[in-house]
Amino acid sequence: MVTLSPGLKARLAPPLKIGSFEVGSRVLQSPLSGVTDLVFRRLVRRYAPSSMMYTEMVNATGLHYVKALPKIMEIDPNERPISIQLFDCRPDFLAEAAVMAVAEGADTIDINMGCPVNKITKNGGGSSLLRQPEVAEAIVRSVVAAVAVPVTVKTRIGWSDKEINAVEFAQRMQDAGAQMLTLHGRTRAQGYNGAARWEWIGRVKEALSIPLIANGDIFSVAAAVRCLEETGADGVMCSRGTLGYPFLVGEVDHFLKTGELLPAPTPVERLACARDHLEMLWAYKGEKGIRQARKHMTWYAKGFLNAADLRGQLAVIENLEQGVTLIDRAIEQLNQQGWQSEAEEMPQLVEV
Ligand SMILES: Cc1cc2nc3c(=O)[nH]c(=O)nc-3n(C[C@H](O)[C@H](O)[C@H](O)COP(=O)(O)O)c2cc1C
Incomplete structure (x- = not known):
């Protein structure tokens, strides 16, 4: 049983302010490479019309050399609010990419300083910026100077257990001009393993004056409420919990606004959503869309x-x-036939 305390409801009632940009929801859909394309965002927005969404991360060096807009950067003119996420380590390339992103219609620019993948970190991008705070700072300053929209940062709590620097790093990004920070409560070394350490999100929240969004292990309404209570964060960002479940952001948003739990979608409703997803991917990307749809469908x-x-x-x-x-x-x-759960099908999985 999850309840919304009057204190939490009142704290989250005003719009989320990212610089001068106001967002009508405190629940955000995370950037997910290979997932949060225009089609997926459209599905999430059916249930969460006022939530902030993010594109998949876009390589600023690629944009610099190719000069053409990749499909992952496309925005539907009707989808708002929307942020384009960029990654790289070159302040000048990132500034150039940010200008292109604003021309495409981005309401904010987000810089990825959390990606753990080797291919990204060995080139100085993603979470490796946690070890190069002076470069991270130069990036934020350069992008802030290049565009009129708010610039935000998404990062982790540190590189490893021995190098947790979330508080100092976040303050430095704020001083450089970042207007919001999203913190994934894991180190780079953790990848996606172990629990997200929300206690670090609470510590960073205390040190910042810009909004802080909590990220990591928000798989349910109950988890979102617990995270917001424990950390004092200004909002939550849902990630893996939305894979095959584009209802989650809307469910959390609805609960935070009303204190009511929406009924969970039935298996038939989920499959109907899967079919829409498949048809939309086909219409938008053709055969490539079908290949990408396989993982979503499963x-x-x-x-x-x-x-x-x-x-x-x-x-x-x-x-x-x-x-x-x-x-x-x-x-x-x-x-x-009506439906039986998979757990009934596989009794060994049922906890006794
Ligand atoms: C498949 C996948 C793709 C991701 N792509 C991105 C990305 O493009 N940009 C980003 O900032 N984070 C990315 N992330 C990280 C998530 O946004 C999020 O920070 C992380 O999954 C932690 O939240 P969770 O524990 O609720 O999943 C990705 C994660 C996964 C699993």
């Missing part, structure tokens, strides 16, 4: 009898018709 097909079989089939679809036929057949079966 994330949706969970929690009902025979879901594992369906996942196996959806993982190898070759075209739109195959996917739609599989999903429609599963929906028909669920409608006829």
Whole structure:
């Protein structure tokens, strides 16, 4: 049972202010490379119309040399509020990319200082900036000087357990002109393992005057509420909890505004959403969209009898018709038989 305390409700009632830009929700959809394209964001926005969304991270060096807008940077003119996330280590390239992002319609520019992937960190981007705070500072100053929209930073609590520098780093980004910071409560060394350490988010919150968004392990309304209570953060950002579940941001937003839990979508509703996702990916990206849809489809097909079989089939679809036929057949079966959970199908997974 989750409850919304009057104190938390009142604290979160005013709009989130990112510099002069106001956002009508304290729940944000994180940037997820390979996931948060225009199609996915459109689905999340069905349930969370006022939430801030982020593009997948965009390589500023790539933009500098190619000079053409990659598809991952495209914004639908009707989607607001929206931030374009950039990564790189060169302040001048990032400033140039930020100008292009604003021309595309970004309401804010976010700089990725948290990505743990080797390919990114060995080139000086992502979380390796935690070890180069002077470069990170120069980046923020350079981007702030180049664009009129607010500039924000998304980072982790440190490089490793021996190098946790979230408080000093966050203050430095604020002093350089960042208007909001999102903190993922893990070190780079943790990757996505272990629990997110929300206590560090609380410490950083106390040290900042700009808004701080808490990130890491927000998989449910209850987790979001607990995180906001424990950290004092100004908002929460949902990430892996939205994979195959574009309802999460809207569920948390609705609860924080009303104190009411929305009914969880049924397996049929989730599969209907999967079918929309597949059709939209096909319409937007063609065959490439079908290849990308495979992973999304397997994330949706969970929690009902025979879901594992369906996942196996959806993982190898070759075209739109195959996917739609599989999903429609599963929906028909669920409608006829009612649904049993996967746990009932696999009793060994049920906790006793
Ligand atoms: C598949 C995947 C892609 C991601 N891509 C990005 C990205 O492009 N930019 C970014 O700042 N973080 C990215 N992240 C990190 C998430 O935004 C988030 O910080 C992290 O997953 C922690 O939150 P969680 O524990 O709720 O998942 C990615 C994470 C995953 C799992």
